[in-house]
Amino acid sequence: MTFAKQLRLLKPACSVPHAFTYQEQVFSQDSFSIFAGLCAVDNRASVEKTMRCLASLGLTCTRMGAYKPRTTPYQFQGHGSSCLPYVFELAGKYGIKVIAMEVTHDRQIAEIQHALAQTGNPTGVMLQIGTRNAQNYELLSSVGNQTDFPILYKRGYGITLEESVLAAEYIAKGGNQNIVFCLRGVKTLLGQPHRNLVDFAHLPIVKRQSKMPVCIDPSHSVGNLLSAPDKILDIFHIAASGVIMGANMILLDIHPDPAHACVDSEQALTLDSLPWFIEDMMLVRETYLKRTQLNQRHAIKKHVQTQEAAWV
Ligand code: PEP
Ligand code: MN
Secondary structure, X not given: OOOOOOOOOEOOOOOOOOOEEEOOEEEOOOOOEEEEEXXXXXXXXHHHHHHHHHHHOOOOEEEEOOOOOOOOOOOOOOOHHHHHHHHHHHHHHXXXXXXXXXXXXXXXXXHHHHHHHHOOOOOEEEEEEOHHHOOOHHHHHHHHOOOOOOEXXXXXXXXXXXXXXXXXXXXXXXXXXXXXXXXXXXXXXHHOOOOOEOOHHHHHHHHHHEOOOEEEOHHHHHOOOOEOOOOOEHHHHHHXXXXXXXXXXXXXXXXXXXXXXXXXXXXXXXXXXXXXXXXHHHHHHHHHHHHHHHHHHHHHHHHHHXXXXXXX
16 A cells, blocks of 8 residues: 555654544544434434434434435436535534535535534534546545535445545545545445445554544445344444444444335334444443454553563
């Protein structure tokens, strides 16, 4: 892996990872947050049920898709700007501070700014760049040229990791370094029967090579709600594999009535299963933190031994 060193997101061996605070939420290579929500906004009632559920569980971030890039032009493309006012109002009502929301065209940034202003800025937005736009350099430059919103950059599903990190660099070059890098699986038949080949093994590499916090998207990686004989859903297992490696954020599809979700209904968890997911992830996160302490102790010991050896 030969990421060039002069670039803004990429870090030479000793430089400090980039942390940022947005809407009182901290995002860094040490932070941990869960963004559960609707893949696509379908109607006001779904948004309200989802946000009420998040608030009851103490979650302050979500995902809500208004602009949906679909593989076929004949499927639901999202409600676009028309749903933004009620999404933002309801977020304010339920104390949701940050909404991850995909943009597919730069005019949508202004639409989001306008709807936020119109509703009295009740919440914040993290602009999501989807995998299909991972190398849309004009769009990347546009989101990088504004600093109102942080960016969630999803890796390209058919390009190398290095190409994705360099594409994210277009955002930073524009002046906005508040970027979270999201692993969401890559497209290859070898990933089947999962929707994509899970790529969370790249998590430590992104952390080592760049300053960005790293998000995982188990929903779009796995694409179904099947479980193993141990009764643990593949989505939970795969999410856990990212959290045990230090994932900083989880993007998760949930829906009040998954069978009737307009988009990706086969992978959305019910609202009832969200507390179960959170409890499982908190167990894994605690174990990750214990692992960092354990490994730090050993790393320190090794360093001391090396120093002692140097004095001999
Ligand atoms: C999404 O998160 O809704 C989405 C479309 O994801 P991706 O761009 O990773 O396919
Ligand atoms: Mn989706």
